Amino acid sequence: xxxxxxxxxxxxxxxxxxxxxxxxxxxxxxxxxxxxxxxxxxxxxxxxxxxxxxxxxxxxxxxxxxxxxxxxxxxxxxxxxxxxxxxxxxxxxxxxxxxxxxxxxxxxxxxxxxxxxxxxxxxxxxxxxxxxxxxxxxxxxxxxxxxxxxxxxxxxxxxxxxxxxxxxxxxxxxxxxxxxxxxxxxxxxxxxxxxxxxxxxxxxxxxxxxxxxxxxxxxxxxxxxxxxxxxxxxxxxxxxxxxxxxxxxxxxxxxxxxxxxxxxxxxxxxxxxxxxxxxxxxxxxxxxxxxxxxxxxxxxxxxxxxxxxxxxxxxxxxxxxxxxxxxxxxxxxxxx
Numbered sequence: 191x192x193x194x195x196x197x198x199x200x201x202x203x204x205x206x207x208x209x210x211x212x213x214x215x216x217x218x219x220x221x222x223x224x225x226x227x228x229x230x231x232x233x234x235x236x237x238x239x240x241x242x243x244x245x246x247x248x249x250x251x252x253x254x255x256x257x258x259x260x261x262x263x264x265x266x267x268x269x270x271x272x273x274x275x276x277x278x279x280x281x282x283x284x285x286x287x288x289x290x291x292x293x294x295x296x297x298x299x300x301x302x303x304x305x306x307x308x309x310x311x312x313x314x315x316x317x318x319x320x321x322x323x324x325x326x327x328x329x330x331x332x333x334x335x336x337x338x339x340x341x342x343x344x345x346x347x348x349x350x351x352x353x354x355x356x357x358x359x360x361x362x363x364x365x366x367x368x369x370x371x372x373x374x375x376x377x378x379x380x381x382x383x384x385x386x387x388x389x390x391x392x393x394x395x396x397x398x399x400x401x402x403x404x405x406x407x408x409x410x411x412x413x414x415x416x417x418x419x420x421x422x423x424x425x426x427x428x429x430x431x432x433x434x435x436x437x438x439x440x441x442x443x444x445x446x447x448x449x450x451x452x453x454x455x456x457x458x459x460x461x462x463x464x465x466x467x468x469x470x471x472x473x474x475x476x477x478x479x480x481x482x483x484x485x486x487x488x489x490x491x492x493x494x495x496x497x498x499x500x501x502x503x504x505x506x507x508x509x510x511x512x513x514x515x516x517x518x519x520x521x522x523x524x525x526x
Contacts, residue, residue: 356410
């Protein structure tokens, strides 16, 4: 019971059939206990040998039915009904991770870390309100990320890169709303036979504007993030430094972007930071120059939330060029 008309009550569980049930299994090798961490430090810093960690994770998940709230009110009636949808959803999620660390000499460190995950399955009724008789959709999603950084004395350089599949449409010229990213509302379209848009965890950050604010997370993209930082202190416990990040990305499925183009643009982030074991602070300035993917094209569907807020038709009536965005942020950290 979603308590749609009772704003002061708590929802009640009316059935167990709508529960999502998961079976999870994992195996991994990495230091957790103090003795293991001490042995790892000895391997890296005394014996000067590389260390390798790995993990595998698997989830099998199912949901039979789900309660959905649809506005079915008639004239003079403000109530909404709960509709039980025969969701029949199944998902199988394999996830592989590895990390290689080496410290061949004093104040020199190399780290290579990567992860790849897939979501495979099906949904028996992906959009119950669709007029299409075939409401079944397969799920085929893939995401991968890799991080490489090399530190030598005060200088560190590195590269973060990865990819996530996007939405796939059979009719790229359709004016039906497609929804974009995470922040924009969307439903499964009739010309979308397979759900392919993989979304990274929103707590995984590689930038400050493009993915984090505009798109919402990494999805439908291949991204590249080279960076370098310089530490002005010679101490190991205290860091006062400068970091420069460059981020660029391309859409893997251009038909799913607002304009139908693939280039997301370029972002530059500059951070001045201070770190010690318990406290830290930084000031970060970022500028994002959007690419052609965010331009408005006459006849193409608007981003759904923008059309709703502006109360304008779902398609652009003329061409628009996306404009530059910027941010200035300060952060304070306290570890306890």
